[in-house]
Amino acid sequence: MQKTAGIHHITAMVNDAGRNIDFYAGVLGLRLVKKTINFDRPEVYHLYFGNETGQPGTVITFFPWAKQLKGRIGTGQVGVTSYVIPKGSVQFWESRLQKFGVEFTSSIRFGEKYLKFNDPDGLQLELTERDEGSKNTWSFGGVQPEHAIKGFGGAVLFSAQPHKTTDVLENILGLDCIGQENEILRFKSTANVGNTIDIHLNPSVRGLMGAGTVHHIAWRTTDKEDLLKWSSLLQDKGFYPTEIRDRNYFNAVYFHEGGGILFEIATDQPGFAVDEPVAELGNKLMLPSWLESQREELEETLPQVEVRVLEGDR
Numbered sequence: 001m002q003k004t005a006g007i008h009h010i011t012a013m014v015n016d017a018g019r020n021i022d023f024y025a026g027v028l029g030l031r032l033v034k035k036t037i038n039f040d041r042p043e044v045y046h047l048y049f050g051n052e053t054g055q056p057g058t059v060i061t062f063f064p065w066a067k068q069l070k071g072r073i074g075t076g077q078v079g080v081t082s083y084v085i086p087k088g089s090v091q092f093w094e095s096r097l098q099k100f101g102v103e104f105t106s107s108i109r110f111g112e113k114y115l116k117f118n119d120p121d122g123l124q125l126e127l128t129e130r131d132e133g134s135k136n137t138w139s140f141g142g143v144q145p146e147h148a149i150k151g152f153g154g155a156v157l158f159s160a161q162p163h164k165t166t167d168v169l170e171n172i173l174g175l176d177c178i179g180q181e182n183e184i185l186r187f188k189s190t191a192n193v194g195n196t197i198d199i200h201l202n203p204s205v206r207g208l209m210g211a212g213t214v215h216h217i218a219w220r221t222t223d224k225e226d227l228l229k230w231s232s233l234l235q236d237k238g239f240y241p242t243e244i245r246d247r248n249y250f251n252a253v254y255f256h257e258g259g260g261i262l263f264e265i266a267t268d269q270p271g272f273a274v275d276e277p278v279a280e281l282g283n284k285l286m287l288p289s290w291l292e293s294q295r296e297e298l299e300e301t302l303p304q305v306e307v308r309v310l311e312g313d314r
């Protein structure tokens with residue numbers, strides 16, 4: 001059967017673009033690898049943060065829009081986004097979060113220690129140490145490669161019908177169930193980042209889409225030819241995927257799985273260097289060809305933002 005290697009990216013909604021950049025680049029030390037717009041709503045930024053080159057399995061993306069209402073994390077959503085850090089880095093991150101006034105708690109799950117905290121918009125995040133995953137070579141502010149976030153550890157899914165989500169993970173996406181601990185079922189894929197998916201077996205409150213919630217989770221496939229196979233498989237299984245959509249940096253199809261979570265399957269190719277050199281990723285507003293004629297208007301409409309070293313690191 002076809003199998004996804006793991007998470008391609010996770011996309012969430014927030015209110016303030018500048019605050020979003022300050023937290024994910026300034027505090028967490030991720031690289032802003034692409035500054036573009038929401039192709040479906042060009043008046044809204046689409047910001048991508050990841051490792052130095054924005055490899056699949058490292059990238060979280062955001063639609064920052066000041067006017068959107070606050071959401072509620074619950075069923076039908078990714079509830080928690082997990083990041084993996086190098087072994088021996090947890091004390092560095094505890095100190096860093098304290099320095100920037102980010103409250104956190106610690107917990108143990110499947111024998112791993114997690115630092116749990118929220119971003120400024122209320123998205124639930126966690127860090128865990130693993131040997132898996134390549135070193136992130138990006139340095140920014142007070143975060144150097146020896147402590148830098150490698151990419152996703154995985155995600156915790158809040159499904160309205162966990163048995164249906166489990167079926168999709170195992171029998172459509174090809175993940176392996178590797179165990180259960182209390183009310184959490186754990187799955188694993190083959191990649192070395194973005195490979196660990198947990199499902200809460202007791203549904204929580206119903207999620208409401210809005211700022212501070214995850215919009216969708218995307219799964220990896222290699223190229224457009226393989227994406228066509230996924231689309232055909234999803235149609236055969238009755239999931240009604242969208243048409244293939246060109247997102248400039250990948251091609252994708254979308255579908256809702258039975259637990260209400262919006263899933264995407266996205267290609268690893270062509271990647272973020274397709275329209276600007278790796279050394280210049282994230283510096284300029286990048287537009288798809290069909291919107292280039294509106295550049296001046298869009299640049300006047302979108303808020304002015306910049307990646308900056310925060311005062312605590314100067």
